[in-house]
Amino acid sequence: MSIAQILPVLAASMGAATPLLLAGLGELVAERSGVINLGVEGMMLIGAIAGFACAVDSGLGAWAGLGAGAVAGAIASLFFAIPALSLSANQSACGLALTIFGVGLSAFIGQNYVSYSLPGMQPWPVPGLASIPWIGPVLFNQAPVVYVALALFAVTWWILARTRVGLVLRAVGESPDSAHAIGYPVLLIRYGAVMFGGAMAGLGGAYLSTVYTPLWVQNMTAGRGWIAIALVVFASWKPGRLLIGAFLFGGVTILQFHAQTLGITVPIQLLAALPYLATVVVLVVISRDKRLVQLNLPASLGKPFLPN
Numbered sequence: 465m466s467i468a469q470i471l472p473v474l475a476a477s478m479g480a481a482t483p484l485l486l487a488g489l490g491e492l493v494a495e496r497s498g499v500i501n502l503g504v505e506g507m508m509l510i511g512a513i514a515g516f517a518c519a520v521d522s523g524l525g526a527w528a529g530l531g532a533g534a535v536a537g538a539i540a541s542l543f544f545a546i547p548a549l550s551l552s553a554n555q556s557a558c559g560l561a562l563t564i565f566g567v568g569l570s571a572f573i574g575q576n577y578v579s580y581s582l583p584g585m586q587p588w589p590v591p592g593l594a595s596i597p598w599i600g601p602v603l604f605n606q607a608p609v610v611y612v613a614l615a616l617f618a619v620t621w622w623i624l625a626r627t628r629v630g631l632v633l634r635a636v637g638e639s640p641d642s643a644h645a646i647g648y649p650v651l652l653i654r655y656g657a658v659m660f661g662g663a664m665a666g667l668g669g670a671y672l673s674t675v676y677t678p679l680w681v682q683n684m685t686a687g688r689g690w691i692a693i694a695l696v697v698f699a700s701w702k703p704g705r706l707l708i709g710a711f712l713f714g715g716v717t718i719l720q721f722h723a724q725t726l727g728i729t730v731p732i733q734l735l736a737a738l739p740y741l742a743t744v745v746v747l748v749v750i751s752r753d754k755r756l757v758q759l760n761l762p763a764s765l766g767k768p769f770l771p772n
Contacts, residue, residue, distance in 0.1 A: 467481070467598065473722045474602045479676060481714025483668035486700070487692035488619055488666025488706050496624065497657035498764040502559025503544050504665050511537040511666025513570040514682045516673040519582055526585045529674035530609060530667060537650075537666015537711035538659045539656025540566065547659045549651055552768035567683060574680050582678035585609065595607055609675055616664070621703040633657060634715070637762035638770040650769055665689065687740060690726020696744045697750055700760040716742050741762045 488506050494501050522528055537687045547553040550584030552637045588611075589595075590604040624630035632655060636643045668688070673680055699705035700751055720735035750757065 471598065471601055473718060476718045477711060477715040478606050480718040481710040482610050482689055483671050483715055484692050484695060484745045485613050485617060485707060485710035487665045487689060488710055489617055490661035491693055492696045492701060492703060494619065494657045494661035495765055496637045496701060496762055497633050498640060498762050498767065499654050499765045500555050501544055501658060501661055502556055502693065503562025504692050505685060506563035507537045507662050508669035508685045509566040509570035509667035509687045510540045512667030512673040512684055513574045513680065515576055515670025517573065519674050520577060520580050526582065526674040532671045533670020534663040534667040538663040541658050541662025545655055549654050552770055555766050571682050576681055577680040580680065582674055583612045583675055584678035590609055606733060607675055609671055618706055620644055624703060636730045637764055640764055644771055691743050694747055698746050698754055702760065707721040713739060713742065745767035
């Protein structure tokens with residue numbers, strides 16, 4: 465196995481990690497506000513079909529599709545937020561219902577787009593950086609939306625860690641009663657966090673259908689929404705660890721397509737199952753360290769709040 469064989473795998477891992485990073489980042493923000501939304505898979509599928517349909521019908525291309533996917537994901541998140549936040553319904557049940565709804569809705573709308581395909585998005589080599597040996601082709605010769613995802617990660621990390629907005633969001637996730645007592649609109653903040661999570665999940669789904677594999681296939685997210693939720697636990701609610709986890713899982717996902725090139729003789733069926741096996745293994749290992757989980761777990765995660 466040579467460097468020349470490994471570099472294309474690493475470069476492809478960047479693209480495979482992008483939807484996981486986007487959806488995981490949105491779920492992380494929602495959970496830091498104290499809301500656990502298990503509907504990420506459904507929101508990604510709704511974003512995927514909305515983005516693909518917009519790109520095909522409008523003729524405006526992938527960027528319009530990405531915008532439509534983000535908007536559709538944010539709207540879809542309201543199907544979770546209204547019963548879970550305003551009516552204090554069980555958050556896990558609402559999230560599962562949203563996933564089932566998203567699977568059905570995307571299949572229904574998508575049946576008219578099965579035979580279509582899009583031109584996709586060509587890689588954009590960053591001038592002066594793409595020619596750096598080894599690192600350049602991996603990091604700086606990607607589709608523009610990959611750079612957008614990294615920029616969104618940097619902005620979200622900065623807001624959460626360095627701004628008053630992030631401090632208030634985290635305070636709501638730790639103690640919504642205390643935040644409400646000093647005058648912060650807890651429900652409004654949680655609505656904003658959930659809709660941000662929906663927009664990011666929708667953007668991740670639209671990336672899959674308009675850029676990564678620019679065609680529509682039913683249930684094309686293939687469990688990435690669940691992996692994104694698992695990534696948040698893997699990252700122990702820390703954005704930096706989420707970025708590392710997304711690229712690790714992206715690498716595992718892409719391994720099945722490059723196994724033969726790398727001389728790996730494991731059956732393709734086992735390689736295809738690797739991302740899900742890795743998810744289970746990681747969750748089991750992380751769950752065994754209760755101190756690590758409890759250390760960063762938002763204290764009010766999953767607990768409803770209604771102002772008096």
